[in-house]
Amino acid sequence: MHAQNRKIITEGAALHVQEQGDPAGPPLLFLHGGGGSLQDLAGLLPYFGGYRCVLMDSRGHGGSALGDLPLTYPQLARDAEAVIAACGLEAPVLVGYSDGGIAALHAAAAGRVRLGGIVTMAANGSPPSAQVIETIYATVTASGWREMFPVSSALYDRINPAPDLERLLSELGKLWCNTDPGNYPDAARLARISCPALVLGGDSDRLVPRAETLALAEGIAGAALGLLPFAGHDFPETAPKATAAAVQQFLAQLPQT
Template structure:
């Protein structure tokens, strides 16, 4: 079985631009690390100056979480640059967080549905994944949750809806625990929040034989370190051996945030009882189980997944981007 693997960058193109007009690359660089995110929307001037064409701006300086103004010079008077795209600050912001060893490309089947419904979609490559560099610190879910906050600060997003899948869902839940005022609502699919939530032998699940090569190929294409997939794999596996490890009392701290815990009934990695446990531990959380689906429902059952996701997002008001 080979699950479909849609590519978020394979959508409609501008007539005079070979680059997609639906996905724009916004890269933040410090002296040591790069965090990449995509801001997705339709092109405002597809025939003259496509928004996906780069413009110059000052990079985020090391240790700061806001964009410097275009033309600002760095240390020593040297102009610092980043890839920046033009985008309207319109539409409800939705941040999509991908799973471990994947990248923002994994949301290719969801982006058109969300953009078509009028949402502003922000795709973040977690550190070490996709276009984002790994950095020198050990990977942790707490660290990656802080990365999400930094990206929100850079984009001037006071709050946003968070949609996470697998490791991305864990990051979303950590963000809701630590900084709930930034989370308008959270849809967490395929998360475990302790080691008891992982099936025995999950690392040897047969589906990984199909998915693994695709993830490695994407990393080679997108990463600044095309040969570094083995390094990323080791960093992720090291993290996952001991993380996440949260108690029910910690999960109960998620208050005032609408949360849906979702999973496939046949998830290859998460135990059958764990989603219900999470939904009980988080006050007022809802539980949604996709029948005849596994951990890769966003790919294999995209239409069903998208309907559920849009229904969840539509239940709330419009989070502010101010």
């Protein structure tokens, strides 16, 4: 697919945004996970050629500037809303992976923009367990990240306008470990989501266990639930065909606007 790239400036950060697919098709806004980039969801795009596919690098990630504001999930939701406005997206469906899924939940709950629906993939609806925070999120370092993710780290170094992986991971660590009210969505926020929703999880995800995925789906009125067998946290990348099939089924039953 041919890609068009642009920068959208919002709240002190220039965000890298890319468009692919059919410009006249129904709009989808893809939101990637923490520490990644829009490239992480590229494997899904061949399945949505009839849609206007908009992808954004979260602030500090990929080709987007970090800015000076703290990373919070409500901030990421506001960034997504700014992209929706700047791109003139009418009732888009948000397709969010991990951190991107949490941002989608916040955007849907806030109700500041009209959404056609949301799809969350491997997203938390409540703060992670203390064990996950203490043994995984609180232990992340730049050197360890580079060792685990050499390809994405090299891409970050190459395309970010001011690459500083140590600073980015420090901010991400604070984001992931921030259990203060209002960072992760709570039950009251989830109850305010009125647009159609699909909650997808991997049944072998050690970061977001399937019980948490089920609880998230049950917290959103009318939400559909899907669990991918044998899938870990990164199933949108490792199982794009199965992931896309679930999303396609969800999109097919949305009311036509």
